[in-house]
Amino acid sequence: MLPLGPGLHVLERGWLSSNNVLLDGDDGATLIDSGHSVHAEQTVALLRQLLGGKPLRHLINTHLHSDHCGGNAAVQREWALDVRVPSGSLKAVQAWDEQALSYAPTRQRCERYTAQGSVAPGQVLSIGTRHWEVMAAPGHDPESVILFDAIHGVLISADALWENGFGVVFPELDGDAAFDDVGCVLDLIEALPVRCVIPGHGAPFTDVAAALQRSRSRLAGFRASPERHLRHGAKVLLKYHLMEEREQALPALRDWLRDTPLMQSIWSGLARPEGEFAVWAERLLQELLTSGVLGRRGDIVYDV
C-alpha cells in the first residue's frame, strides 16, 4: 500500500482532468484541485460519494490551468466552501483576467469561479491532523505551488513532477526563460524527505529518485534543443484541445489552430517554419494523426 498517511484520499483522474486530493479536516474536508470543466459533474459525483454526507469546506488550487480548476465553479455550486488560489494569481481570478489566467492565449475552457483567499509559499496549512507546507514551484506555471507534509513525507507535486516527466513549461512557449525554474524545483524536491508523490496526473508513486532522474534528463533534452520543447508544447496544446472537444470538423480545427495565440507564439518561437502558419499547423496535425495520437474519420478529427 502507498504510504499516503491518514485522512487523505486520491481521486486519480485522466489527463484532461487533474487528480483530486481530498483531505479530512476538523470542520469538514479540503479538496486540492478540481479537474477540468468537461468532467465537472463526474468530479462532483465522485466527491459526494467519497464524502458520504460530510461537508466540503475548502478548495485549494495548486495552479490555475483549466485542468486543475475547471471544476471549481461546479464544486462551489454544490458546497458552500471557500476557494483559495496561489497568491500570485488571486488578482487575476478576482478580475477574471483570462489573459493572465491562460484561458485566452490557450483558448481552453474554464467556467468562471470566485476565489475567497489565497495560499502563499512559506505558509503551513494545518488540515485535520496534518501540516502542509506551501512551496513555490515555478516552471510549468510561474505561480504554481506544491504542498509537502514533512511528517508523512507526502508531496502533492501538481505538474512540477510526474512519474515520467513534468508539465509543459508554459512561459517558454511565450519566449520567457523558465527551464532554470524547472531545474530549481527538481532540486527543491530532491532535498525534501519525500516518501510518496501525488502528482497532478497519473498514479501516486514512491520511487522519487528515479522520477527525478527521468525529469532531469527530459529537462536536459529540452535545454539542448528548445525547439523540441516548443514542438512538444504545440502537440500537447492540440491534443488537449481535442480532449476538450472530443471531435471537431477540420475547418473548425484549422480555425482554432490559427486563432489560438499561444500556437502563433510557438510558431514565431520556432522562427516561423514552412513560411506560413497554416502550412506548419497542418503538418503538426498530420504528425499527430500519423502517430495515432489523434484519429480522423472523413472531415472529422477525433481524440483517441
Ligand SMILES: [Zn+2]
Ligand atoms: Zn498545469
